[in-house]
Amino acid sequence: MAGTVEQKLAAQGIVLHQPPSPVANYVGFVRTGNLLFVSGQVCVDPQGKLIAKGKLGGSVTVEQGNAAARGCAINLLAQLKAALGDLDKVVRVVRLGGFVNSAPDFVDGPKVLNGASDLMVAAFGEKGRHARTTVGVASLPADASVEVEGLFEVS
16 A cells, blocks of 8 residues: 555555666665755666756757756656665655756756655655755766756655
């Protein structure tokens, strides 16, 4: 039976899938003590297709980038589920780090990353409120529009 967090996600039409495999020499997550670090997740859907490809401020709109960041957050949650077995073991979302594939003059990265932040708050309530960094970058793997990493306190 799904826990409270997964029930909240299911009510929003989100069912967690098998998390994407790392594409290089790293692991999807590392736990040390009560902290779980989740590697950067690009904006792929459960079939591995990019949700948004290209640069924000170029061919990708803020709305498309926001949806891509939400997809990254779903992948973070899938990694959490793989690590913990139950999302109810998340004590707090501590920090999200977001990377936005940006045109040189694009300044709305924080609006893009709200797609990930909003989902964390929807899933975890007040425990989902977190510190965050948003950085515009020249490129991301596979020309993904967004990548998000996370730090979580867990029990």
